[in-house]
Amino acid sequence: MNIFPQSIHSLEQALSTSTLKQRVLSSNIANVETPNYKSKQVDFKAVLENATNNQSMASYKTNATHISFGSETTQLNPSIKVNNTTTNKPNGNNVDMDFEMAELAKNQLWYNAVTERINGKFNSLRTVISDGR
Template sequence: MVGKLDEALRFHETALSLRAQRQQLLASNIANADTPNYKARDIDFGGALKDALARSSPASAPTASPLMRTAATHLNGVAADKITGGATAQFRTAAQGSVDGNTVDMDAERNQFVDNAVRYEAGLTLISGQIKNLLAAIQSQ
């Protein structure tokens, strides 16, 4: 029973997690809009969602090995281009070059930030409705 509930909610859980991580990347881009040589980063949401769902399925095997430490003084960590969900953060191409090397386009970043926030809220609404339906089905028995 628990496995079926997990499977029913897995898609939305994964999507919300990736949306939250993307929101952090977009907020970081906005915060560093005036930082010289800062390169704006983002994730390919569709590809990241497919990868995350493939990794979270019960039959999937781990696809990435952890980083190896070759000396005791090395820090444990994750690759710099990987975010928590395993998605690869990619550099966004600059629409218009700047003198200081910064690739953040504030208009595009704000639009992406708001779009991601709206989609996150929609995901919350969908999962809330799905949970209410599951509760109604459980209580009717």
């Protein structure tokens, strides 16, 4: 029996993806001077596009152009991709510190927004449980 709405599970996945992205970005920044280190990125967009293209997430749609989403929890696992296409430094390292810091800031904003949203969901549940008191 699932007592939480689907939206909480979706937000949980968003938080997990953001946490993974934070770890990958931190690793890139920590290895900015490591010879032959190749930067890594979390590729969640490709996983989401693959799921929507395969129609593995089915739901009721009011318009044919709407994206389908399932009533059951669909586990979308992001992958980590290594960037072997560029070399920014003579030592073979391709970590661009400006890019990594910008991505870190974007990820922090995303994490904060998702955290606020999930807090709102739990506050709504708390209000329902306490009969609105």
